[in-house]
């Protein structure tokens with residue numbers, strides 16, 4: 001039996017998930033939850049090296065639609081959405097779980113380490129790619145469709161080493177609101193989920209990651225790290241009829257870390273008071 005709540009909320013719905021790299025990917029947690037509710041899913045993967053990992057995962061949720069797509073490659077973006085149109089005609093949802101910044105951009109001083117090329121590539125891959133994918137997806141999306149992207153609190157507050165990625169996430173959240181306004185009249189909803197730190201390939205690229213997990217656990221309202229299943233549940237809500245009327249929103253799923261101004265009593269406070 002699936003470890004994700006089963007049901008029929010996504011029965012008859014078809015959509016694209018971009019950003020599964022392996023079994024730890026947030027996009028994979030979302031895929032499992034959507035599949036457990038009856039969704040039919042197509043996946044993109046970034047190059048042959050990742051196909052080896054993504055193919056068996058896709059097969060385990062009954063999908064044989066695997067499309068090679070680097071979001072910086074216009075030909076691959078064209079081919080991806082053409083393949084979806086040829087296969088299904090229309091789609092109902094899009095999940096965008098893609099981000100990248102060079103490792104040299106993700107440690108130390110933001111002002112010292114951010115280069116012009118590093119800035120351009122982080123914003124291109126992590127923010128513009130959602131605009132591009134949303135435009136292409138909207139051309140074949142049913143009028144009650146929905147889109148979700150993944151962001152992080154580093155867009156709103158300074159998080160050490162997150163640097164240019166925080167700027168890219170701020171842009172991504174603004175893009176989410178603009179896309180929501182454009183597609184709203186058609187009934188297409190567009191939202192972002194701001195997830196707390198989760199151990200994935202992308203998270204491993206951020207300097208002092210281990211400290212980040214410990215600090216989040218100690219300071220979050222729930223005094224625990226973020227469960228990918230909670231993120232997947234939020235995606236199900238936002239992509240299904242449960243999310244009706246919710247659009248342009250950045251929804252935090254981070255154990256309440258974002259809500260805390262000063263840590264409550266507990267190990268973190270004690271360590272500061274001793």
Ligand code: NAD
Nearest residue numbers: 019020021025026046070071098099150197198200201202
């Ligand atoms: P992940 O490494 O599993 O996924 C990142 C994905 O981005 C990979 O599938 C990778 O192939 C893809 N990608 C990068 N550059 C690409 C390109 N040029 N073309 C196509 N695909 C490309 O890591 P994840 O943590 O699951 O990341 C998914 C999303 O969640 C990202 O937007 C990330 O910023 C966001 N997020 C992650 C965390 C966390 O702590 N892990 C927290 C909040 C938000």
